[in-house]
Amino acid sequence: MGLLVDGYWQDKWYDTASNGGRFEREDAGFRNWVTLDGSVGPSGQGGFQAEANRYHLYVSLACPWANRTTIYHRLKGLEDIISMSVVHPFMGDKGWTFAEGVGVIADPIINASYLYEVYLAAKPNYTGRVTVPVLWDKKINTIVSNESAEIIRMFNSAFDGVGAVAGDFLPSDAIIDIDEINTFVYDAINNGVYKAGFASTQAAYTEAVVALFAALDTLEVRLADQRYLIGNTITEADWRLFTTLVRFDAVYVGHFKCNIRRIVDYPNLWGYLCDLYQVSGIKDTVNMEHIKAHYYTSHATINPTGVIPAGPVIDFDKPHGRAHLSSAIL
Numbered sequence: 512m513g514l515l516v517d518g519y520w521q522d523k524w525y526d527t528a529s530n531g532g533r534f535e536r537e538d539a540g541f542r543n544w545v546t547l548d549g550s551v552g553p554s555g556q557g558g559f560q561a562e563a564n565r566y567h568l569y570v571s572l573a574c575p576w577a578n579r580t581t582i583y584h585r586l587k588g589l590e591d592i593i594s595m596s597v598v599h600p601f602m603g604d605k606g607w608t609f610a611e612g613v614g615v616i617a618d619p620i621i622n623a624s625y626l627y628e629v630y631l632a633a634k635p636n637y638t639g640r641v642t643v644p645v646l647w648d649k650k651i652n653t654i655v656s657n658e659s660a661e662i663i664r665m666f667n668s669a670f671d672g673v674g675a676v677a678g679d680f681l682p683s684d685a686i687i688d689i690d691e692i693n694t695f696v697y698d699a700i701n702n703g704v705y706k707a708g709f710a711s712t713q714a715a716y717t718e719a720v721v722a723l724f725a726a727l728d729t730l731e732v733r734l735a736d737q738r739y740l741i742g743n744t745i746t747e748a749d750w751r752l753f754t755t756l757v758r759f760d761a762v763y764v765g766h767f768k769c770n771i772r773r774i775v776d777y778p779n780l781w782g783y784l785c786d787l788y789q790v791s792g793i794k795d796t797v798n799m800e801h802i803k804a805h806y807y808t809s810h811a812t813i814n815p816t817g818v819i820p821a822g823p824v825i826d827f828d829k830p831h832g833r834a835h836l837s838s839a840i841l
């Protein structure tokens with residue numbers, strides 16, 4: 512694990528010492544937007560028009576942030592419009608690689624061995640972490656964005672005129688509510704598991720884990736009488752929560768010490784998780800082998816032996832029992 516500094520790779524673990532043992536996530540470095548007509552988006556520069564076969568997506572199947580983008584790639588029918596590479600689950604001294612392995616899809620763009628080469632191809636003097644997901648533009652030969660929250664908003668609608676399938680997970684009348692719940696879920700849950708797992712003091716860990724379970728408790732109540740986070744249709748807010756929940760019992764409980772309760776112990780959250788998992792196409796985006804291998808082998812400071820646990824046995828295909836909720840309100 513490491514980062515690029517002025518275009519040179521440095522092998523460094525996260526700096527938590529300067530912040531009382533707390534993990535702080537760095538902002539993504541590339542923030543342009545693909546738009547329908549190439550006009551500038553909410554940030555960055557314009558010139559990235561939606562076109563079939565112009566863009567390439569780099570993901571890890573282990574990563575919850577990248578999983579947001581693979582979900583949209585699948586649900587919006589972008590497989591034939593946006594090509595995709597998959598990194599090896601082991602992230603070692605030089606970060607993500609395209610080493611051979613089950614499920615790895617090599618880089619067809621610059622034939623990179625390491626993901627950092629892709630960042631350098633876009634910006635030779637890049638400084639920052641080398642993260643997935645990455646959306647690459649094959650026409651301008653640069654990175655459009657490495658921020659999953661924004662890539663999924665592009666995928667939601669920008670490609671609708673060039674072959675994406677119908678489906679809107681960000682209805683305009685719900686954006687304010689979606690943004691509000693996203694902020695809560697991001698801070699306490701999506702990033703909360705990392706804050707607990709990467710904490711290097713007892714106080715920082717306790718602060719994060721208590722906030723995490725308080726947030727899960729709140730959502731358990733919220734999901735008692737509504738099927739999804741925003742009423743009774745699936746929105747972006749659900750997919751953003753899903754990618755953390757689906758990894759929770761297999762890796763965050765053990766590896767990140769988020770073990771006050773498991774998701775399977777929360778009746779509503781568990782049913783909700785199974786409900787989303789059973790949406791057509793979603794289970795294909797969940798690769799438990801990559802998920803477990805990545806976390807348990809890549810963080811030597813947390814699990815020095817790199818031994819991957821055998822369990823737990825989880826059946827996300829169980830009847831979710833939540834269909835009746837969607838006929839209740841609206």
Ligand SMILES: N[C@@H](CCC(=O)N[C@@H](CS)C(=O)NCC(=O)O)C(=O)O
Binds near residue numbers: 512640659660
């Ligand atoms: N803000 C980014 C965060 C992505 C991220 O942190 N990805 C992790 C994998 S789960 C990564 O690539 N980490 C490498 C590193 O931090 O060096 C996003 O949501 O797209």
